[in-house]
Amino acid sequence: MNFEFSAAEQQFIEDVRAFLAEEARKPYAREVMNPEREADSMLSDSQERRAFNKELAKKGYLGMSWPKEYGGQEKEGIFDYLVNEELASVGAPLIGKGVGCIGKTVIKHGNAKLKEEFLPQILNADIEFCLGYSEPGAGSDLASLKLKAEKCEGGWKLNGQKIYNTSAHFADWYWVAARTDFDAPKHKGISVFLLPMSAPGLTINEIKTMGDHRTNEVFFDDVFVGDDYLIGELNKGWLYICEALDYERFTLYTVGPLQKKYEKFVELVKTEKRDGVLLADIPEVRKLVARFATEVETATMLQRRVIAAAAKGGVPTVEAAGCKLYSTQLGQRIANAALDILGPAGMLHEGVDYAPMDGKWEHSYRATALDTIGGGTSEVQKNIIARRGLELPS
Ligand SMILES: Cc1cc2nc3c(=O)[nH]c(=O)nc-3n(C[C@H](O)[C@H](O)[C@H](O)COP(=O)(O)OP(=O)(O)OC[C@H]3O[C@@H](n4cnc5c(N)ncnc54)[C@H](O)[C@@H]3O)c2cc1C
Structure with a gap:
């Protein structure tokens, strides 16, 4: 069993990283790239964001898996996922619904007029949906x-x-x-x-x-x-909605932000003290960190299963449901644990004096509550796994 990316995929990751390093030097980088951002959907509209999306388009990162006759490159879906994972890890806007669920559904089911009107505009990052x-x-x-x-x-x-x-x-x-x-x-x-x-x-x-x-x-x-x-x-x-939701769950749920959250948690326990004792020296906290290390690895592997299922040509509905369920709940558990170990100080929010990590965990606690609802609640994901994965009766 090989968990590594292929040479072509690895090269692609390097190319995207080089592109993002260039972008990070541009004046608009502060506006569009923020690794601390809790979710892509937190980004609001701005000229800078639209300019960045145009750069993604110029670089050919939009519609990579679309058929060539519609301006795509007929690459495997994994490349869409890989570019999103890199974007997520620097807190940049993801390639999103235009090329994902909407573009793919228009290609499959749309009439000639819709294809002609929308597909080029999506590839050029001219429109938001x-x-x-x-x-x-x-x-x-x-x-x-x-x-x-x-x-x-x-x-x-x-x-x-x-x-x-x-x-x-x-x-x-x-x-x-x-x-x-x-x-x-x-x-x-x-x-x-x-x-x-x-x-x-x-x-x-x-x-x-x-x-x-x-x-x-x-x-x-x-x-x-x-x-x-x-x-x-x-x-x-209903058929088109179900197909579009499957595309959305595949490309939009990246594990990069979860890994960043875990790294921040490790930084927290290595720097903050409770009653004069460094958090990292408290046995219960050490156990928590070890558990999260294992769980983040599990989330990463669940994401790889989504990619592997998609690479075989299917729509990875059940795999994506399992990954979404596990990783969004893990994000919540990490934020909750940070608040627990920080005590009252953890409730201080951004910009307030003495707020640990400038209120990151107070905000993360509130923001992660939404992750298990948007794109289908945890219970809905469990139903998908039960019915479609395990074939249990409805
Ligand atoms: C951040 C965010 C962004 C969103 N963006 C969009 C968007 O752009 N467009 C859009 O259309 N919607 C969007 N939504 C809405 C989202 O899809 C819904 O909130 C979600 O599907 C849940 O629906 P609901 O809020 O009506 O809750 P309900 O469906 O009423 O659920 C209430 C509770 O009951 C549980 N429940 C419901 N049915 C079952 C069942 N059969 N078995 C077990 N438990 C069940 C749920 O899990 C939940 O805990 C967004 C939501 C959030 C939080």
């Missing part, structure tokens, strides 16, 4: 979504509400799931549309989360979307 799935009564049970799409002359009229739609406040296009058949069984009456975020009738309100992550609620009041902007076949949206 927002995913519009969740609703107040439809999160884990997404198939219960109720956003109503009714047929009208030349297209559809959308009415209803979405919630927790990250990046709705700056995205250019909305990838939105709506109900187009109210009489069909719930999985069979859903369709997916692409809609400009500037469409009249959309109202976007900020939701502040406990992890300082901005997300949004979005209201639809007679929002028009043209027939051409329906993805694939009418009422087949």
Whole structure:
């Protein structure tokens, strides 16, 4: 069994690192690269971020696994993952939903007009997307979504509400799931549309989360979307959503930030004292560090299993669910342990005098709470493993 990357993959990693070292010297680096950032979704929109994405595009790091006829390079999916892992480890924006879930679904199911309009813009990093799935009564049970799409002359009229739609406040296009058949069984009456975020009738309100992550609620009041902007076949949206979520879990959950969090934890115990005793000299703390060292290695291996399954040509749904479940819960355990061993001082936040590590752990404790919810909760991941992996009854 060989856990190493191939020579070509290793060379690719070196190339990406060299590219990122160059980028780190540019004036915008402080804005777009921050290894302390808890999650990619914490990045807000900025000219610097868009400029950095353009550099990724110029370098050919966007759409590497797409077919050549659509401007891709037909590389294996592992290269998308590898570039994201390197981006995550320097806290730079990931290659994201455009080339991942949306681009791949448009390639597979989109009409000629959608391909022509969107694929070049995605490859050039010209547009940002927002995913519009969740609703107040439809999160884990997404198939219960109720956003109503009714047929009208030349297209559809959308009415209803979405919630927790990250990046709705700056995205250019909305990838939105709506109900187009109210009489069909719930999985069979859903369709997916692409809609400009500037469409009249959309109202976007900020939701502040406990992890300082901005997300949004979005209201639809007679929002028009043209027939051409329906993805694939009418009422087949559930299939496209499931495929797109699989792509998302594969490329978006990197282990680099978890490894960085663990390294910071080790730094903490080597530098902070409790009652005059260095944390690293306290037996219970030493046991914790040893356990986390093992668990971070386990998370890394689970991620390698995702890559290995994808390299065989499949969509690694079960492997990605296991990796997401384990690594997001481990991130929480590390943040929780840091607060436990720091005592009251651990609750001091960034910018406050005497806050250990400038409040990193207070923030991490709040931010990691979101990781086990976004992209499917831990319970949903367990259900995927139970049903699809172990074939247990529903
Ligand atoms: C940071 C962040 C970013 C997000 N970004 C987006 C986005 O861009 N676009 C978007 O559409 N959505 C987004 N979401 C929403 C996210 O997908 C939902 O919050 C998530 O799917 C859970 O849905 P819910 O909040 O409605 O909780 P619910 O589904 O109501 O779940 C509540 C609790 O019940 C549990 N539960 C539910 N069903 C079951 C079951 N069958 N078995 C066992 N337990 C169950 C859940 O695990 C959870 O603990 C984001 C969420 C977060 C936190």
